[in-house]
Amino acid sequence: MHLHKYxxxxxxxxIGSLVVFLFVVGYGAFWQGTHPQSHGVTIDPNxxxxxxxxxxxxxGLTKVDEDEYIINIAASAFYxxxxxxxxxxxxxxxxxxxxxxxxxxxxxKDVIHGFHVAGTNVNMMVEPGYVSSLETIMDNPGTxxxxxxxYCGIGHHMMxxxxxxxx
Amino acid sequence: xxxAKNESQPKTSLQALPISKPESRLYMSYISVAFISLLIGGxxxxxxxxxxxxxxxxxxxIDYYQVLTVHGVILGLVLTTYFIIGFHFSLMGKTVGISIKxxxxxxIAFWIMVVGTVMTAVTILYGEASVLYTFYAPLRAHxxxxxxxxxxxxxxxIAGFVNWHQLKVWKKAHPGEKSxxxxxxxTINTAMWFICSLGVAVAVLVQFIPWSLGYAxxxxxxxxxxxxxxxxxxxxxxxLLPAYMAWYAIIPKIIGGKIFSDSLARLSFVLFLxxxxxxxxxxxxxxxxxxxxxxxxQVVLTFMVIIPSLMTAFSMFATFEITGRRKGAKGLxxxxxxxxxxDVRFLAPFIGMLAFIPGGAGGIINASHQMNxxxxxxxxxxxxxxLTVATTVMLTFFGISYWLIPHLRGRKLTPQINRLGxxxxxxWTVGMTIMSGAMHIQGLLxxxxxxxxxxxxxxxxxxxxxxxxxxxxxxxxxxxxxxxxMVYIFIKLTFFAPKGEEEFPIAEEEDDAEETPAxxxxxxxxxxxxxxxxxxxxxxxxxDIVQHSPLGSVPFDFPIGR
Numbered sequence: 213m214h215l216h217k218y219x220x221x222x223x224x225x226x227i228g229s230l231v232v233f234l235f236v237v238g239y240g241a242f243w244q245g246t247h248p249q250s251h252g253v254t255i256d257p258n259x260x261x262x263x264x265x266x267x268x269x270x271x272g273l274t275k276v277d278e279d280e281y282i283i284n285i286a287a288s289a290f291y292x293x294x295x296x297x298x299x300x301x302x303x304x305x306x307x308x309x310x311x312x313x314x315x316x317x318x319x320x321k322d323v324i325h326g327f328h329v330a331g332t333n334v335n336m337m338v339e340p341g342y343v344s345s346l347e348t349i350m351d352n353p354g355t356x357x358x359x360x361x362x363y364c365g366i367g368h369h370m371m372x373x374x375x376x377x378x379x
Numbered sequence: 380x381x382x383a384k385n386e387s388q389p390k391t392s393l394q395a396l397p398i399s400k401p402e403s404r405l406y407m408s409y410i411s412v413a414f415i416s417l418l419i420g421g422x423x424x425x426x427x428x429x430x431x432x433x434x435x436x437x438x439x440x441i442d443y444y445q446v447l448t449v450h451g452v453i454l455g456l457v458l459t460t461y462f463i464i465g466f467h468f469s470l471m472g473k474t475v476g477i478s479i480k481x482x483x484x485x486x487i488a489f490w491i492m493v494v495g496t497v498m499t500a501v502t503i504l505y506g507e508a509s510v511l512y513t514f515y516a517p518l519r520a521h522x523x524x525x526x527x528x529x530x531x532x533x534x535x536x537i538a539g540f541v542n543w544h545q546l547k548v549w550k551k552a553h554p555g556e557k558s559x560x561x562x563x564x565x566t567i568n569t570a571m572w573f574i575c576s577l578g579v580a581v582a583v584l585v586q587f588i589p590w591s592l593g594y595a596x597x598x599x600x601x602x603x604x605x606x607x608x609x610x611x612x613x614x615x616x617x618x619l620l621p622a623y624m625a626w627y628a629i630i631p632k633i634i635g636g637k638i639f640s641d642s643l644a645r646l647s648f649v650l651f652l653x654x655x656x657x658x659x660x661x662x663x664x665x666x667x668x669x670x671x672x673x674x675x676x677q678v679v680l681t682f683m684v685i686i687p688s689l690m691t692a693f694s695m696f697a698t699f700e701i702t703g704r705r706k707g708a709k710g711l712x713x714x715x716x717x718x719x720x721x722d723v724r725f726l727a728p729f730i731g732m733l734a735f736i737p738g739g740a741g742g743i744i745n746a747s748h749q750m751n752x753x754x755x756x757x758x759x760x761x762x763x764x765x766l767t768v769a770t771t772v773m774l775t776f777f778g779i780s781y782w783l784i785p786h787l788r789g790r791k792l793t794p795q796i797n798r799l800g801x802x803x804x805x806x807w808t809v810g811m812t813i814m815s816g817a818m819h820i821q822g823l824l825x826x827x828x829x830x831x832x833x834x835x836x837x838x839x840x841x842x843x844x845x846x847x848x849x850x851x852x853x854x855x856x857x858x859x860x861x862x863x864x865m866v867y868i869f870i871k872l873t874f875f876a877p878k879g880e881e882e883f884p885i886a887e888e889e890d891d892a893e894e895t896p897a898x899x900x901x902x903x904x905x906x907x908x909x910x911x912x913x914x915x916x917x918x919x920x921x922x923d924i925v926q927h928s929p930l931g932s933v934p935f936d937f938p939i940g941r
Contacts, residue, residue: 330825341929365938
């Protein structure tokens with residue numbers, strides 16, 4: 213089969229760039245550990261409280277060390293349960309100091325939900341039967357809205373919470 | 380075989396066959412459903428952008444997500460499938476012919492699809508299926524919704540089987556000849572469609588229908604999503620390849636040129652067949668239950684389609700330049716002026732080609748493994764596919780309609796309709812630039828897709844988003860005007876344009892073109908490689924998903940208001 217000379221140059225350049233690009237993506241994923249979340253940790257979809265992390269008292273923010281936190285979230289249509297504060301009110305805003313290392317863990321009690329700290333790469337599908345988790349360092353101070361970004365029903369757009377990263 | 384080929388194979392196996400009245404009635408029936416869908420689906424789109432502007436609420440208790448389900452199902456599944464099958468049949472009828480028996484079976488396919496579409500539509504209108512066109516479990520729609528979808532798929536299969544049979548009959552009558560280019564392309568696209576829709580058919584028949592009827596208590600959610608996306612990505616290539624057919628084999632004729640290379644066109648279609656299917660994980664990158672190494676393998680396979688895409692871009696612009704130079708163009712870019720800018724049959728698809736440059740670039744970002752986390756499920760993705768399917772593919776389909784409909788109806792594309800078509804293409808471009816541009820930016824800021832208007836408790840980020848939603852409402856309204864124009868043009872071309880003969884443009888090869896190698900007709904090899912790639916990409920991760928699956932999910936009705 214005949215290929216025009218210019219076409220050969222064009223394809224060579226194109227395929228060459230593609231190889232370089234895929235190498236960069238692969239290097240980031242395998243050597244620098246930037247894989248998207250994939251842990252395959254399962255949970256009983258009918259009883260997420262059977263997992264220690266999603267017992268009501270463990271929901272929300274837990275400080276594990278200096279500048280190290282775990283945030284556990286129980287998602288259900290159409291609500292993110294972030295636990296209760298000292299007065300027994302439902303937590304709607306989580307505050308963490310800038311530069312903290314945060315382990316986000318989410319599970320759903322019913323249908324599929326999304327979990328996106330808008331404007332960051334903390335973006336996970338939350339599916340029945342699995343624990344979604346991602347570790348990240350919250351570097352940039354600001355107020356972030358957590359939105360459910362996978363359709364979960366007629367109240368989908370009312371499902372949100374807030375994260376404040378303070379200096 | 381080899382000897383016979385050298386002796387008898389003509390340079391072009393082009394022989395435009397006449398299209399009879401009963402044939403054109405069949406093709407027009409498919410295409411008419413597509414344009415009715417365009418009007419309904421477009422109206423739903425208008426309602427969505429208006430709601431999301433925050434200045435408008437839906438009357439009579441209609442739910443946003445019901446409207447969104449109609450929009451996705453009717454434009455993504457109904458319009459595209461009907462138009463494509465009508466176009467496929469027209470191409471096959473023109474290049475290899477259709478027998479009376481084949482035509483009858485094609486009608487059966489049409490009616491099965493119509494029954495399926497109506498069943499699905501009724502459940503959505505009654506609010507029993509507000510699950511969006513992806514119908515992710517464990518949200519449960521009415522069983523009739525799933526059964527209707529299955530019928531649409533089965534109907535489309537029958538149409539594809541007829542296409543294969545048409546080519547087979549032709550090849551028997553023309554031993555040793557290469558199949559006509561357009562018939563070859565239709566066969567590739569229907570083969571891809573059949574192989575990929577097997578996945579969603581299995582999900583619907585084995586998982587969803589028994590579960591929605593209550594015969595199965597639970598459903599394996601991750602498996603159902605994997606089967607859906609095994610189908611969901613080739614679905615977008617099923618939309619795109621008919622546009623490529625027009626670009627490779629029809630546009631050159633419209634601009635007064637020849638096909639750049641017959642074998643190159645065939646090779647790119649074969650590569651699309653290989654690399655469209657074993658890639659579904661790039662839609663599931665942020666899911667918790669799939670091994671990241673397998674995600675990465677499918678990411679690499681995804682990017683292989685860049686190769687035929689680059690080949691297509693080269694071929695298009697080579698054809699444009701060669702044609703322009705033959706018409707006497709001088710200088711490096713003089714040929715650009717020789718293109719028929721005032722011919723809507725060229726202009727609309729050309730804008731579509733241009734839109735595919737940012738569309739393709741956005742697609743590379745979407746599929747880039749870890750980069751996906753920035754935009755996954757944000758409205759950036761909606762902006763992306765409104766460039767690719769709703770601009771590249773749709774403008775090419777409109778470009779096809781301007782000659783195909785009058786050809787089938789024995790009418791003429793008049794200068795007035797041509798001018799109206801140019802206005803339509805410009806209106807579409809302006810509206811889409813505003814709407815899709817605003818969606819892309821808003822998505823980068825983190826705003827979710829598939830969501831009704833919400834202030835999310837009044838966060839500072841959100842106030843930024845709403846300005847872009849206003850821009851989308853402006854763009855969407857302009858697009859709706861474009862849809863009204865297009866539907867008017869459709870009615871005009873179908874019923875009122877003056878009688879006459881409109882050309883069915885099929886480009887020819889150069890007189891001194893090199894012969895297309897005979898191995899392109901080796902269908903067993905192409906299907907074999909396709910299946911091998913699918914098995915390589917999916918066997919291990921699917922076994923892993925099944926073996927390590929959690930307890931299944933019971934159905935949920937209340938979230939969708941059932």
